[in-house]
Amino acid sequence: MKFLISLAFKNLTRYRRRTLITAGAIAVGIMMFIMIDSMLRGAEYESVRNLKWYETASARIYNSEYWENRHQMPLDINITDYKEKVQKLEEKGYTAAPRISFSGELILNVIDFGEDGSMPIEVTAIDPQRDFEVFHFKDTLVEGRFLQPGEDGILLGSWFAEDIGAKVGAWVTVVTRGNGGFYQSMDLEIVGILNCPNPNVNRSLLMMPISTASDYLEMEGAATEINIRLADNANVKAETAKIKSITGNNSLSVYSWEDLAFDFLAIAEAKRGGSSMILVLIFIIAAVGISNTMLMAIFERTRELGMMRALGMSDSSIRLTFMFEAMGIGLIGSIMGVTLGICINFYVVNVGFDFGFMLRDIDIGYRIQSVMRGVWNFDTTAIAFLAGIIITTIVALLPTRRALRMDIPSCLRS
Amino acid sequence: MIKIDKVIKNYQNGETEVKALRGVSLEIQKGEFTSIAGPSGSGKTTLLNLIGCIDKLDLGEISIKGEKVSSMNKKEKTSFRRQNLGFIFQTYNLIPVLSAYENVAFVLSLLDVSEKDVHTRTMNVLKEVGLEGMEDRKPAKLSGGQQQRVAIARALVKDPEIVLADEPTANLDSTTGEDILKLMKSMNEKLGTTFIFSTHDPMVMDYAGRIVLLHDGLIKSDKNRR
Numbered sequence A: 001m002k003f004l005i006s007l008a009f010k011n012l013t014r015y016r017r018r019t020l021i022t023a024g025a026i027a028v029g030i031m032m033f034i035m036i037d038s039m040l041r042g043a044e045y046e047s048v049r050n051l052k053w054y055e056t057a058s059a060r061i062y063n064s065e066y067w068e069n070r071h072q073m074p075l076d077i078n079i080t081d082y083k084e085k086v087q088k089l090e091e092k093g094y095t096a097a098p099r100i101s102f103s104g105e106l107i108l109n110v111i112d113f114g115e116d117g118s119m120p121i122e123v124t125a126i127d128p129q130r131d132f133e134v135f136h137f138k139d140t141l142v143e144g145r146f147l148q149p150g151e152d153g154i155l156l157g158s159w160f161a162e163d164i165g166a167k168v169g170a171w172v173t174v175v176t177r178g179n180g181g182f183y184q185s186m187d188l189e190i191v192g193i194l195n196c197p198n199p200n201v202n203r204s205l206l207m208m209p210i211s212t213a214s215d216y217l218e219m220e221g222a223a224t225e226i227n228i229r230l231a232d233n234a235n236v237k238a239e240t241a242k243i244k245s246i247t248g249n250n251s252l253s254v255y256s257w258e259d260l261a262f263d264f265l266a267i268a269e270a271k272r273g274g275s276s277m278i279l280v281l282i283f284i285i286a287a288v289g290i291s292n293t294m295l296m297a298i299f300e301r302t303r304e305l306g307m308m309r310a311l312g313m314s315d316s317s318i319r320l321t322f323m324f325e326a327m328g329i330g331l332i333g334s335i336m337g338v339t340l341g342i343c344i345n346f347y348v349v350n351v352g353f354d355f356g357f358m359l360r361d362i363d364i365g366y367r368i369q370s371v372m373r374g375v376w377n378f379d380t381t382a383i384a385f386l387a388g389i390i391i392t393t394i395v396a397l398l399p400t401r402r403a404l405r406m407d408i409p410s411c412l413r414s
Numbered sequence B: 001m002i003k004i005d006k007v008i009k010n011y012q013n014g015e016t017e018v019k020a021l022r023g024v025s026l027e028i029q030k031g032e033f034t035s036i037a038g039p040s041g042s043g044k045t046t047l048l049n050l051i052g053c054i055d056k057l058d059l060g061e062i063s064i065k066g067e068k069v070s071s072m073n074k075k076e077k078t079s080f081r082r083q084n085l086g087f088i089f090q091t092y093n094l095i096p097v098l099s100a101y102e103n104v105a106f107v108l109s110l111l112d113v114s115e116k117d118v119h120t121r122t123m124n125v126l127k128e129v130g131l132e133g134m135e136d137r138k139p140a141k142l143s144g145g146q147q148q149r150v151a152i153a154r155a156l157v158k159d160p161e162i163v164l165a166d167e168p169t170a171n172l173d174s175t176t177g178e179d180i181l182k183l184m185k186s187m188n189e190k191l192g193t194t195f196i197f198s199t200h201d202p203m204v205m206d207y208a209g210r211i212v213l214l215h216d217g218l219i220k221s222d223k224n225r226r
């Protein structure tokens, strides 16, 4: 055994260049594996964070009938006396923020926007004091100021502002139907612009104070939703059940961020499937490389093989020798690949790649505005390392089998 | 020791059948130094391969040390070769990445030999074949004659009963070839190992104790020179 291993490793030095090229191909595969996995994990990690921070919070309370009708954004299916409910939640240690979400029409005037125009919109009315406790818009202000309670002001997402050519200080009109179906129009001043890292939000965000909306829409102390922040390590399922019991009200339902973001999670799942196909492809290419190299190695050594077999070396020992040899190539490839992968990952994690040019206008599902960054993952690195060695070792078996099928006199004659 | 009984071996060469051995019978005693002579294509290699248990005969029987070769399966043949047979080839067939020492010790690593014994036996046999001090050289750093000496050491290190050599001198110039034959002969005398080697070189005849002349797959003559 010791002899077989030492022979296998000495054979590696026979064609150093070929060994290195094959190991290099494996290394590139492993490096790509580490890099792609890092980026996908990073994108998902950041997306989930940006979902929770800017879109779904950790959990949300709706009127039990709201979910089915959520696309119409009805105001009459609501949470009555939200202040009392928020207070109850806060007494139990939860951080909660009420919101009124509604759809309407945004009217732009010729004076501020150069031409008259209108477009369908969705508006989020927030409690300026509480909302920052649950969501993370605090650091996103790029122009103007935040909302003050009760004012006729509105905040815009920076991409949305850019799209309609909005400036701080301009006035817009929001036309909608109030609670009960009456028409209402609100003249609101743009007081600030937010650059939200979640592109889906930044593309469409309109925010106004909940008290102002409540007055205009005659909500009578009701909100459409209450958002709740949980600690990062919280057990979301257990917490939603607890929240449900605190509300003590059968007409209300609690949804976790996973319920709210089910479409994102489905897309992420599909992406993972697609990307594992890419990884399989990378490994197939590496496997073809190693199998070709081993085939050449075995072909060139046919007579030597014949000699060893004539001298009484068993087939299994010969197989083992070639497996060790392939394992050696795999080991070199894996070490190179993991080293390269870690080096590249430093860049991927700390600097990342700027896909802003693409993500500005195309929604790829990920909640990332521009820079895609990776994350470190020990498991992936370990799996890549082992896969490099195991796959090469197994792939070497095929050409070895071919060599062992040849009879010994033919081997010796070649 | 070796009994060859009416052995027939045919090869299929595409459509045509090549009759390599057409009924060869031969008995070889322990300690003989036998040359299988004959022109190219006469069946020398075929016969040696059959005795060496690396090829299958079509008809007849070969028994070595009382064991019928045809009744052994592949595994048993491998093990039989490992235990009892030494091989020397025309093209030396040394492993280029191994030193002279390792090329010889390799054979013992296949057997149940302690590490200490591997060392002493390998060093001894290398000394016997006149390669003392060259143990660490790779084959590329040795002359043809020296490489064949390594091969002889490799064949002898396990102290086999039979050594088979297919044209061991064909790749060497005549003086070196003669040296190799002398070495083989002296080992045969010293150790009592049975040597069977093929050749088509008339010079070889001077050393052989017995010359079996093959022609077209048949034994034309069998002369004992003692």
Ligand SMILES: Nc1ncnc2c1ncn2[C@@H]1O[C@H](COP(=O)(O)OP(=O)(O)O)[C@@H](O)[C@H]1O
Pocket (backbone or CB within 6 Å): B011, B012, B013, B018, B019, B020, B038, B039, B040, B041, B042, B043, B044, B045, B046, B047
């Ligand atoms: N594997 C083979 N396939 C077909 N013909 C073969 C094969 N091996 C040997 N022969 C033929 O058998 C005959 C004897 O060959 P061989 O034993 O190699 O003779 P020698 O060693 O005396 O030169 C030759 O005609 C050769 O062409």
Ligand SMILES: [Mg+2]
Pocket (backbone or CB within 6 Å): B044, B045, B046, B166
């Ligand atoms: Mg021949």
